[in-house]
Amino acid sequence: MSDVLVIGGGIIGLLTARELCMAGADVTLLERGELARESSWAGGGILSPLYPWRYPDSITRLASWSQQAYAELCEDLYESTGIDPEYLQSGLLIEAPGERSRALYWSALHRHMLLPVNAERIAEMEPEHKQPPKEAVWMPGIAQVRNPRLARALALDAMQRGVHIRTQTPALNLKISNNRILGIPTAAGKFSATTVVLCAGAWTGELSQILPTPADIRPVRGQMLLFKGKPDTIHHMMLEENRYIIPRKDGRILFGSTLEETGFDKSTTKAARTELEQLAIQRFPVLKDFxxxxxxxxxxxxxxxxxxxxxxxxxxxxxxxxxxxxxxxxVLGPASARLLGDLLLHRKPIVDPAPYTMDAARG
Ligand SMILES: Cc1cc2nc3c(=O)[nH]c(=O)nc-3n(C[C@H](O)[C@H](O)[C@H](O)COP(=O)(O)OP(=O)(O)OC[C@H]3O[C@@H](n4cnc5c(N)ncnc54)[C@H](O)[C@@H]3O)c2cc1C
Incomplete structure (x- = not known):
């Protein structure tokens, strides 16, 4: 029997397993399919919330902690696994008409570098942008990671550290008696541990339905396009009207993403592809060549x-x-895993844990 059983092998489950393993726990991780092939693979890897000033302080605190930790985490993973998560401080330009004062106030309060920029400056920064917005804010410190690579590095690192990883092993249920989890039934038999951590992403809501207080988590679909571009075509991440562009080191360019309430339907749609492609080319006509x-x-x-x-x-x-x-x-993953470890191991928490409890008021 392990000390801890982590359910779900996305970025959150892998970071949680790493955190607990580094603190000396014997950890088993159950993954329904392959590691990090769901949201953690599909994401863009921007290491900042979009329009960060619109979020509550509870998000800013976790994001800020992670942002401080990310470069070193990626270096450590590269060194231990040989897989480069491609941490890249490419900065983030955000068009936010009418929100400049709010953004500046937020940045002063939380000590994030954020500078107002005008269309002329944006055109200098991104010569391929054919319709630079009149104004934007520039966050030079914001980095990105190549999230599928980060996840692969985390998976290999976890294995090297001795985390027992069981893929293709869905947790079928939570067996509860006397206010304790007695075991997790799977097709490969029952798994037991002193403590269980649910990290099943969008599926956590379903899995926790059996609990007296279930987690209120729903899936929200996001579609993304990848252009096979050339290096140095686009230099910075840029967000306009909820659609962003992310240039990777090797020249590939992501454009996303949609926000769709379609339940657990993970299919892509022609309409989203057309919308994303047209919008990307309208902003950056050079993309039609890729x-x-x-x-x-x-x-x-x-x-x-x-x-x-x-x-x-x-x-x-x-x-x-x-x-x-x-x-x-x-972006929240490293802080989130550290906080979970603090709570489970009775350490002093890195941030006040109150906003993240099951019964905390959320928005
Ligand atoms: C298009 C898009 C763009 C995004 N861009 C960004 C971004 O730029 N920056 C950012 O910070 N975030 C971004 N995100 C969000 C980010 O990807 C997610 O918040 C994050 O990946 C969630 O990680 P997770 O481990 O909780 O979930 P997941 O990665 O979904 O992992 C959950 C895992 O649990 C497993 N599982 C489920 N049920 C069971 C079960 N019963 N038994 C065992 N295993 C189970 C699943 O198979 C899965 O592997 C984006 C997401 C999308 C979709």
Missing amino acids: PVERHWAGLRPAAPAGVPYIARHPQIDNLFINAGHYRNGV
Whole structure:
């Protein structure tokens, strides 16, 4: 029997397993399919919430902690696994008409570098942008990671550290008695552990339905396009009207993403492809010279107001939840895993845990 059983092998489950393993726990991780092939694969890897000033402080605190930790985490993973998560501080330009004062106030309060820029400056920064907005804010410190590579590095690192990983092993249910999880039935038999941590992303809501207090998490579909571009065509990440562009180191360019309430339907649609492709080319006509290499969809795990559950379950003594990170699981992941570890191991928490409890008011 392990000390801890983590259910779900996305970025959140892998980071949680790593955190607990590094603290000396014997950890088993159950993954329904292959590791990190769901939202954690589909995401864009921007290491900041979009329009960060619109979020509650509970998100800013986790994001800020992770942003400080990310470069070192990626270096450590590269060194231990040979897989480069491609941490790249490419900065983020955000068009936000009418929100400049609010953004500046937020940046002063939380000490994030954020500068107003005009159309002329944007045109200098992104010569290929054919309709630069009149004004935007520029966050030079914002980085990105190549999330599928980050996840592969995390998976290999976890294996090297001795985490027992069982893929193709869905948790079928939670067996509960006397306010404790007694075991997790799977097709390969029952798994037991002193403590269980639910990190099943968008599926956490379903899995927790049996609990006296279930997690309120729903799937929100996001579709994304990948252009096979050339390096140095577009230099910075840029967000306009909820659609963003992310230039990768090797020249590939992501454009996304949609926000769709379609339940667990993960299919892509022609309408979204057309909309994304047209919009991307309208902003950056150079993209019409590059083929669309891939079009995909993923399911974001949406807790109310996007504030994740990072907590011990209020009624089930040996159950913890780390899920519901919605649009920000990549950026919030390291802080979220660390906080979960703090709570489980009775360490001093890195931030006040109150906003992330199961019964905290969310938005
Ligand atoms: C299009 C798109 C763009 C995004 N862009 C960004 C971004 O730029 N920056 C950012 O920070 N975030 C972004 N996100 C959000 C981010 O990807 C998610 O918040 C994050 O990946 C959630 O991680 P997770 O591990 O909780 O979920 P997932 O990656 O979905 O992992 C959950 C895992 O649990 C497994 N599972 C489910 N049920 C069971 C079960 N019963 N038994 C065992 N295993 C189970 C699943 O198979 C899955 O592997 C984006 C998401 C999308 C879809």
